[in-house]
Amino acid sequence: MNNKSKLYYLVPCGIFxxxxxxxxxxxxxxxxRTVLKEILSLATVGAFFLFLGQFYLSRINTVTLKGQNYSxxxxxxxxxxxxxxxxxxxxxxxxxxxxxxxxxxxxxxxxWLILTTFDSKGIILGLIAMALMILxxxxxxxxxxxxxxxxxxxxxxxxxxxAFIFVATWHAVDLGRHMDTFFSEYTIFMSSIGVVxxxxxxxxxxxxxxxxxxx
Amino acid sequence: xxxxxxxxxxxxxxxxxxxxxxxIRLNKSDVKAYIAYPDDCQMCHLCRMSCPxxxxxxxxxxxIPVIISWG
Numbered sequence: 241m242n243n244k245s246k247l248y249y250l251v252p253c254g255i256f257x258x259x260x261x262x263x264x265x266x267x268x269x270x271x272x273r274t275v276l277k278e279i280l281s282l283a284t285v286g287a288f289f290l291f292l293g294q295f296y297l298s299r300i301n302t303v304t305l306k307g308q309n310y311s312x313x314x315x316x317x318x319x320x321x322x323x324x325x326x327x328x329x330x331x332x333x334x335x336x337x338x339x340x341x342x343x344x345x346x347x348x349x350x351x352w353l354i355l356t357t358f359d360s361k362g363i364i365l366g367l368i369a370m371a372l373m374i375l376x377x378x379x380x381x382x383x384x385x386x387x388x389x390x391x392x393x394x395x396x397x398x399x400x401x402x403a404f405i406f407v408a409t410w411h412a413v414d415l416g417r418h419m420d421t422f423f424s425e426y427t428i429f430m431s432s433i434g435v436v437x438x439x440x441x442x443x444x445x446x447x448x449x450x451x452x453x454x455x
Numbered sequence: 456x457x458x459x460x461x462x463x464x465x466x467x468x469x470x471x472x473x474x475x476x477x478x479i480r481l482n483k484s485d486v487k488a489y490i491a492y493p494d495d496c497q498m499c500h501l502c503r504m505s506c507p508x509x510x511x512x513x514x515x516x517x518x519i520p521v522i523i524s525w526g
Contacts, residue, residue, distance in 0.1 A: 271512035336507065
């Protein structure tokens with residue numbers, strides 16, 4: 241297998257999980273804001289879509305990753321995870337950060353108001369998603385320290401990710417500034433692809449399930 | 456019309472309280488702010504400034520500069 245075909249799987253991943261959402265955000269009909277706010281929005285949405293792409297860049301994707309070197313794919317999966325978790329963790333701060341440079345509500349007050357608006361379904365979903373993401377991150381970093389069989393850890397990681405993606409997608413669709421009809425449907429569709437990969441591996445494909453667990 | 460869009464509202468209700476002309480209301484079903492009486496907007500920017508998530512957009516072409524006291 242030559243280098244071109246080895247990296248072939250990265251092209252659709254780059255297009256559908258990064259290029260399409262970011263280009264749509266730039267060219268779509270959204271209220272224009274300051275450069276700082278737009279950069280922070282692009283970073284947040286880019287990180288979120290790369291999270292959706294984590295299902296694609298994992299062992300459960302036996303469709304497009306067939307014949308690939310899984311260790312390299314998993315390495316990329318880890319890099320994306322460790323880069324995107326801090327971005328998503330910080331995105332509530334990104335929302336209030338520009339307040340330091342403009343005349344408006346105090347950034348600390350704004351942040352506190354966001355965190356304490358429990359009437360909002362989107363905020364509750366965001367807090368749950370954040371807790372799940374931190375749990376996923378901690379259990380991934382401390383995988384060798386927590387006494388758990390690799391197979392068990394991987395199943396736990398998969399289902400925590402499934403719960404996270406479900407809640408995070410709902411949060412994004414509910415509160416996302418750029419979530420118009422197309423972008424909402426696109427986000428749900430891309431999330432569903434990951435869910436289908438996971439369901440296929442763990443529930444509907446016994447042969448594949450055994451093969452994946454043996455690796 | 457000056458206030459043009461509300462996107463990404465978390466439903467805290469700060470803008471509803473801040474608006475002196477009662478332009479913005481809170482939708483009880485989805486707990487999100489909406490522009491109820493756009494023609495009454497006086498472009499005071501108080502709603503935009505009080506929104507914690509910067510969800511309110513005011514049409515720039517019809518907007519007037521806000522003078523803030525720094526003292």
